[in-house]
Amino acid sequence: MPFGYHGRYLLIDASTGESDHIPLSETVLRQYIGGSGLGARILLDENGVGSHFDSRNDSRPHYRIADPLSPAAPLVFAFSPLVGSPLTTSAKFAVVSRSPLTERFNDSLASSGFAISGKRVGCDAIVIVGRAPMLSVLVIDDGNVRLQAADDLRGDTCQVTEEKLRARLGSDYRIASIGPAGERQVRYATISHDGRHAGRGGSGAVLGSKNVKAIAVRGTKRVEWAHPRELTELSRDLSKRSFGPATAKYRELGTATNLLTFNRFGTLPTRNFQSGTFDEAASLSPEQLSEAHARTRASCVACTIGCEHIYSLGDRGVRLEYESLFALGSLCGVGNGDAVLRASRRCDELGLDTISTGGTIAFAMECVERGLLDEPWLTFGSGDAVMQAIEVIGRREGVGQLLAEGSRRAADEIGRGSIAFAPQVKGLEIPGYEPRGLQTMALGFAVGARGADHNRSGAYDVDFSDKVDRRHATLDSVRHAIESEDRAALMDSLILCKFLRRVLEDFHGESASMLRAVTGWDVTPDELCETARRIVAAKRQFNLLAGWTPDEDTLPERFLSTPLPNDPEAALSRERLQELVAEYHRQRGW
Amino acid sequence: MKSEGGRTHLNGLTAHVIIRLRLVLALRAKHMYVEFLGIPRERAGLAELQVEAGTLGQLLGALAERCPALGELITDDRLHPSIAANLNGDAFVSDPATPLADDDRLLILSADAGG
Numbered sequence: 001m002p003f004g005y006h007g008r009y010l011l012i013d014a015s016t017g018e019s020d021h022i023p024l025s026e027t028v029l030r031q032y033i034g035g036s037g038l039g040a041r042i043l044l045d046e047n048g049v050g051s052h053f054d055s056r057n058d059s060r061p062h063y064r065i066a067d068p069l070s071p072a073a074p075l076v077f078a079f080s081p082l083v084g085s086p087l088t089t090s091a092k093f094a095v096v097s098r099s100p101l102t103e104r105f106n107d108s109l110a111s112s113g114f115a116i117s118g119k120r121v122g123c124d125a126i127v128i129v130g131r132a133p134m135l136s137v138l139v140i141d142d143g144n145v146r147l148q149a150a151d152d153l154r155g156d157t158c159q160v161t162e163e164k165l166r167a168r169l170g171s172d173y174r175i176a177s178i179g180p181a182g183e184r185q186v187r188y189a190t191i192s193h194d195g196r197h198a199g200r201g202g203s204g205a206v207l208g209s210k211n212v213k214a215i216a217v218r219g220t221k222r223v224e225w226a227h228p229r230e231l232t233e234l235s236r237d238l239s240k241r242s243f244g245p246a247t248a249k250y251r252e253l254g255t256a257t258n259l260l261t262f263n264r265f266g267t268l269p270t271r272n273f274q275s276g277t278f279d280e281a282a283s284l285s286p287e288q289l290s291e292a293h294a295r296t297r298a299s300c301v302a303c304t305i306g307c308e309h310i311y312s313l314g315d316r317g318v319r320l321e322y323e324s325l326f327a328l329g330s331l332c333g334v335g336n337g338d339a340v341l342r343a344s345r346r347c348d349e350l351g352l353d354t355i356s357t358g359g360t361i362a363f364a365m366e367c368v369e370r371g372l373l374d375e376p377w378l379t380f381g382s383g384d385a386v387m388q389a390i391e392v393i394g395r396r397e398g399v400g401q402l403l404a405e406g407s408r409r410a411a412d413e414i415g416r417g418s419i420a421f422a423p424q425v426k427g428l429e430i431p432g433y434e435p436r437g438l439q440t441m442a443l444g445f446a447v448g449a450r451g452a453d454h455n456r457s458g459a460y461d462v463d464f465s466d467k468v469d470r471r472h473a474t475l476d477s478v479r480h481a482i483e484s485e486d487r488a489a490l491m492d493s494l495i496l497c498k499f500l501r502r503v504l505e506d507f508h509g510e511s512a513s514m515l516r517a518v519t520g521w522d523v524t525p526d527e528l529c530e531t532a533r534r535i536v537a538a539k540r541q542f543n544l545l546a547g548w549t550p551d552e553d554t555l556p557e558r559f560l561s562t563p564l565p566n567d568p569e570a571a572l573s574r575e576r577l578q579e580l581v582a583e584y585h586r587q588r589g590w
Numbered sequence: 591m592k593s594e595g596g597r598t599h600l601n602g603l604t605a606h607v608i609i610r611l612r613l614v615l616a617l618r619a620k621h622m623y624v625e626f627l628g629i630p631r632e633r634a635g636l637a638e639l640q641v642e643a644g645t646l647g648q649l650l651g652a653l654a655e656r657c658p659a660l661g662e663l664i665t666d667d668r669l670h671p672s673i674a675a676n677l678n679g680d681a682f683v684s685d686p687a688t689p690l691a692d693d694d695r696l697l698i699l700s701a702d703a704g705g
Contacts, residue, residue, distance in 0.1 A: 245662050246672045249629050249700040257628045261699050264627060265679060464674055464703040466682040502672050502702055 002026050003226035004081030004518040009042060010123040012138065012145055014210045015071060015130030019145040024124060030521060034080025034124065036107040037493030037535035039096030042125055043105070044542055046074035065546040068098040068202075069185060069209040071131040077176070077215070079119040080495045081518045085225065086235035088242050089497035091115045091302040098546060099201035100209075101187040101356065101406050102427035105449045105542040106201030107456075109492060110176075111300035112194040117174040120219030132211035135183070137165060139173075142219045150213040155180050157349035158192035161214055169216050177214035178204040179351025184396045185209055186404040188356035188429075192348070195308075195319060196300065199353045201428060201450055226520030234517055238503070238510075242304045246502035251297070254309035255322035256286040258432070259330070266567045267437035269430070270330040271380050272362035273423055276434045276564045280335025284325055289337045305499050311341055318345040323454075326432035327358025331423075332365060332386050339383025343390055350394035356406060359429030361389045363407040363422050364399070372414050375399050420557035426451035435559050437570040438463040439473035443481045443580045447553050449539035458498065459484045471570045478583045486532035493535055540590065553581045619644050620692045624653065627699040630673060633659045646675065647686025649696060674701040 001007035007029070012019045024038075032041040047065050066072035075097045082090040093115040099106030118126060122143040132138075137150045153161050161177040175193065182189035182204030189204030190197035198204075207215075225231050249257060262268035263281040270278040282288060289295070289311055296317065299306035310317035318341045328334065328343040347354045365380045367373035378385050378399070392400025402410050407429055411422035423430045428451025435442035444457025454460065462480040463470035487507060491498055494511060504510045508525035515523045540548075554560075555577060563571035619642040626634045634657045641656070643649035647667030654664040663670045667686040676682050676697040677690075690696070 245629075245670050248672070249702065252629060252632055257700070258703055261627045261703055264625070264697065265676075460703055461701070464676075464682065464699075464701060466684050469681070499702075505671075 002029060003224050003520050004085075005029055005223060006119070006123050006221065008123055009125035009127055010121065010140070010143065010145070011046075011127045011129070012140075013130040014128055014132045014136070014138065014147070014212055017145060017147040021123065029081075029124070030519075031531065031534060032538070033490075033493040033515070033531060033535075034082070035078050035092065035094040035109070035493040035495035036096065036489065037531070037538070038080070038125060039076045039078035039094045039107055040105065040535060040538040040542060042076050042078065042127060043074060043096050043098075044538065046076070046127055046129070047542075047545070065098060065542070068100040068103065068206055071210070072129060073098055073206060073209075075128045075203065075206045075210065076125055077118060077127075078125040079115055080493065082494055082496065082514065083115045083119045084223065085231060085518055086302075087231070087496070087514060088235065088239045088302065088304040089300070089500055090495065091300060092495040092497065093118060093198075094492060094495065095191055095198040095203040097203055097206045098542075099428070099450065100185070100205045101202040102451050104426055104451065104546055104548060105539045106203065107450065107492065107539075108190075108198035108200045108203050109455070109495065110191070110193055110196045110198040111303070111497070112196060113174040113301045114176050114193040114217065116301065117219060118217045119223070120221050121217050122219060122221035126215070126217075128207075128210055128212065128215075130210060135211050135213050138212050138215045139169065140215065140217045140219075142221065153213050154183065158190075158351045159195070159349065162192070162194070165214055165216055170218070173216045173218045175214050175216050177351075178207050179349060179394070181350045181352045181394045181404075182208040183213070184394070184404070186352065186393060186396065187406050187409070188353040188360075190351045190353050192351055194300075195348070197348070197351070197353070200355065200453065200455075202353075204351050225518055227517045231514075231517040234514055238500075239304045241503045242500065244503070247305050247499055250305050250307035250499050253286050254307060254320070256289070256309065256320055256325050258322040259325055260285050262326075262432065262434075263330075265437065266564060266570070267434040268330050269326060269423075269432055269434050271333045272331060272366040272421060273430070273434065273558060274366070275566055276437055276570070277566050278330035278333075278335070281330060283335045284329045284337055284340060289320070289341070292337060293341070303497065305497065307499055313338070313341045313345065316345070319348070320344055323432055324354035324358075327355045327362075328386055331358050331362040331432075333380035334383045334386055335381070336383045339386065343383070343386045346387065346390050346394075350390065352390065352394060355431050356429040357390060357393065358386075359423045360393075360403050360407045360410060361386055363410065363418075364389070364403055366421055367414055367418055372416055372418055373399075422556060424452065425555060426552050428452050433460050434564065434570070435555055436471070436564045436572050437567060438470050439572055440468055440470070440477045440480050442555060442559070442572055442577065443473065443477060443584060444484060446555055446577060446581055447481070447584050448485075449536070449543055455498065456488050456492075457481060457485045458488055458501070461501075471567070473572070473576065473580055475579065475583050478580055478587055481584065482587055485536060486529065489535040490528060490532040493531075536588075554578075619648075620690055620694070622649070622690055622692065622694040622696060624649070625695060625697045627697060629700050630660065630663060630698040633657070633663060635659065643690060645686060645690060646683055646688040646696070649690060650686070669698070672701050674699055
């Protein structure tokens with residue numbers, strides 16, 4: 001068994017509570033590392049596509065990717081070799097499955113103690129298939145698995161579920177849970193742990209479809225490090241650098257500070273991407289929110305950055321990120337800071353992805369504005385309407401039944417050309433980056449395996465540099481988009497927080513050193529470049545088997561037919577995007 | 591001029607002449623505005639400032655003198671890699687020799703603009 005790993009994953013059938021340890025070869029571990037990469041590999045294997053299919057003489061047919069909400073669909077919680085090490089930000093896990101929102105590959109990441117305790121149950125990943133006969137909690141105690149009835153937790157918020165289960169099972173358990181939205185299989189429901197969420201793509205709906213309200217883990221099985229002294233030195237150095245100017249933004253203001261910057265550049269998605277500037281942006285800025293609400297900071301377990309900025313609201317705090325602020329604020333035309341804080345908190349409680357929630361509500365608001373949807377209360381600028389919409393989505397009541405399906409399915413239902421302004425790629429709602437004004441990012445959105453996403457492509461970094469002209473993408477933009485995607489794939493597999501990205505001056509070299517110290521492998525930067533490409537290719541392989549077609553690598557019609565109203569220079573034609581996508585595929589060798 | 595994908599580009603000679611003109615004009619100090627966003631605004635303690643400088647490098651030097659709290663973000667005449675500079679909301683600039691013109695607005699912001 002290699003250092004840093006247990007060399008196996010724990011496969012659990014939620015239908016019966018039975019479990020089995022499946023070996024992971026050193027070759028597979030080295031090729032896919034952990035997190036998103038290892039999750040992708042296991043997902044392919046568990047769908048009968050990969051090497052384990054043959055070795056286990058499984059009778060399931062080849063190349064059949066299960067419906068994401070069916071009992072057969074695997075849900076993977078993947079850890080990494082760095083989890084449990086003293087490296088800052090390494091306490092992270094990836095949740096990997098077929099997305100019920102996009103029907104394509106989905107990996108969403110979250111942080112904190114669940115990663116460490118989950119790995120200590122004695123495996124590198126936990127894979128759940130099947131469907132429990134009743135709402136249940138999956139308890140994994142040092143590798144021993146049991147199902148407990150959880151009907152008393154039905155309807156509880158993520159936070160209440162976690163509190164109740166720790167009181168019931170013991171404070172040394174770490175809990176990942178779904179809220180009411182996951183129970184009702186809202187297609188963009190999250191899995192929550194310790195106030196954080198594996199947010200995008202609907203992994204909470206997948207867990208809900210298995211009748212599993214929560215997973216509780218504790219364990220004692222530690223792994224050994226190949227070169228402990230070297231690892232300690234690397235960790236100390238990385239932590240020291242993580243206090244420097246490269247992470248000051250996250251420590252001092254949080255990601256919410258992006259709002260005014262994006263507004264200044266005319267790239268702040270507003271009123272369902274009908275504008276790139278928002279008149280009331282200043283009232284949503286962290287500076288103004290801090291005047292009305294006390295602000296404290298927090299961090300994930302094993303993190304020295306401390307990016308979480310928590311604003312007081314009533315008797316509890318609200319953790320607020322840029323993505324929630326834009327999606328529930330400017331995107332819905334809401335400039336009332338209190339309303340956005342309340343909406344963000346309610347999404348956290350119900351277990352809803354704030355980006356998809358805000359995107360779908362903003363889409364519905366535009367439909368109402370155009371007379372395509374008869375819900376007159378659902379108007380841009382109304383914080384009360386956003387709150388009401390969140391409630392009905394979480395309960396799947398009234399128009400919430402339609403909106404719980406996400407903007408693409410809602411547009412399919414509403415028809416009359418509304419798909420042209422449904423703010424999604426492959427079904428995943430677009431995060432807070434106006435594609436016409438950030439065109440390297442636009443390409444990243446179009447080709448993303450899980451749809452429009454800022455965590456799998458950080459190409460906006462290139463747009464905010466002198467390497468490209470952000471409003472006039474050229475074929476040279478393609479290599480930047482590929483580099484960004486590869487780098488994200490590697491960070492999500494090691495796993496390290498992306499807020500370290502400017503701390504790691506020699507990203508591949510430093511990553512190789514960390515992996516060497518943990519595993520003992522003679523990893524080189526070149527090998528890691530190849531590994532990143534392999535991981536991106538594995539996600540694509542899954543998508544191909546799930547029915548991906550080239551037409552999916554695009555943006556909604558709105559972005560390809562209309563320049564940004566506030567910035568006519570920011571225009572992206574369909575032909576130009578097609579050229580960029582074709583060049584991307586060519587450079588990928590696809 | 592030539593057109594590519596519906597957009598117009600200056601030909602080499604025209605671009606060269608414009609660059610030369612801007613360099614010549616840069617020999618005298620200009621009045622311009624600096625806008626701070628994000629961490630630079632936090633450090634500077636203000637949103638905007640008027641400065642005289644002929645080039646980006648001169649401007650950053652002047653800023654370091656006038657706003658000592660920006661110290662760790664400016665080394666000699668360059669910005670720390672975590673900070674970016676943008677001219678008039680259009681092009682991002684990093685070369686200290688970049689000439690500046692009267693009434694230019696230089697935006698100084700955190701380079702990792704994303705979440």
